[in-house]
Amino acid sequence: MTLEEKIAQLVRPTVESLGFELWGCEYIPAGKHSTLRLFIESETGVTVDDCGRVSRQISALMDVEDPIASAYMLEVSSPGMDRLLFTPEQFKTYEGEIVQVRTSSPVMGRKRFKGVMLQVSDQDIVVEVDGEAYELAYDLIDKANLVPQF
Numbered sequence: 001m002t003l004e005e006k007i008a009q010l011v012r013p014t015v016e017s018l019g020f021e022l023w024g025c026e027y028i029p030a031g032k033h034s035t036l037r038l039f040i041e042s043e044t045g046v047t048v049d050d051c052g053r054v055s056r057q058i059s060a061l062m063d064v065e066d067p068i069a070s071a072y073m074l075e076v077s078s079p080g081m082d083r084l085l086f087t088p089e090q091f092k093t094y095e096g097e098i099v100q101v102r103t104s105s106p107v108m109g110r111k112r113f114k115g116v117m118l119q120v121s122d123q124d125i126v127v128e129v130d131g132e133a134y135e136l137a138y139d140l141i142d143k144a145n146l147v148p149q150f
Contacts, residue, residue, distance in 0.1 A: 003027055003067070003068070004024075004025045004027050005025075005091065006024055006067055007025050007027065007036065007067055007068075007096070008022060008024070008025045010061070010062075010065055010067060010146055011038060011058050011061060011062075013125065014054075014058060014061055015038070015040055015058070018053060018054055018057060019042065020041065020042050020046070020050070020054060021040065021041045021042065022038065022039075022040060022041075022085060022143065023039035023040060023041040023079045023083070023084075023086070023090075024038070024039045024040075024079070024084055024085075024086035024087075024090075025038055025039070025086075026039075027068070027072075029032065029047075029070075030041065031070075032070070032071050033073070034068070034070060034071065034072035035072060035073045035074075035075060036062075036068065036072050036073070036074050036075070037053065037075045037076075038054070038058060038074070038075070038076045038077075039076075039077060039079045039083070039084065040054055040076060040077075040078065040080065041078065041079055045078070046060055046077075046078035050103050051076040051078070054076045055074060055075075055076040056092045057129045058076065059074055061139065062074065080148065081146070081148040082145050082146055082148050083145060083146050084143065084144065084145045085099070085144045085145060085146070086137065088121075088122055091117065091120045091125055091144070092150070094117065094146055095118075095119065096099040096117065096118075097116070097117060097118045097126045097147075097149075098114070098116055098117075098146070098147040098149065099113075099115070099116075099125075099127060099144055099145065099146055099147060100112075100113070100115070100144070100145055100146075100147050101113040101114075101125075101127060101136060101141055101143070101144040102115045102141075102142045102143045102144075103136060103140045103141055103142060104140055104141075104142045104146070105140055107134055107135070107136055107140065108132075110134075110135060113129050113134055113136065114125045114129060114147065115127045115128045115129035116128045118133060123137060123138065124138060125135055125138075125141075125144075
């Protein structure tokens, strides 16, 4: 289990008790400038006040549980229009949309993909880039997000 998964498991009950869904969790280690980002979602949207309220509750929880040994900055926000995708269910929701994906290892010679997400399964996604379909396993995906269409 990754650190993000452990933190998500720890904070999810608190986030849900406040009336939100935990969309995802991202930890960016950078020494004393590390950042823990929590993304919350609601059917009625997320306001700055909502983020502040969740942040205060999660901050207190993290002080008690202390899952991150070093100093970090806690950020709570909405996933936004260019939302990061964390779970197969989230990927499935946006099947057919344009995504941007970065992998940890090259797939067919590349690590960055931007194109239509053609297919989503429990093991991987298929992204079409310049007429070529790339099968990307979840365990290779470092980061994936929607590309907003205006």
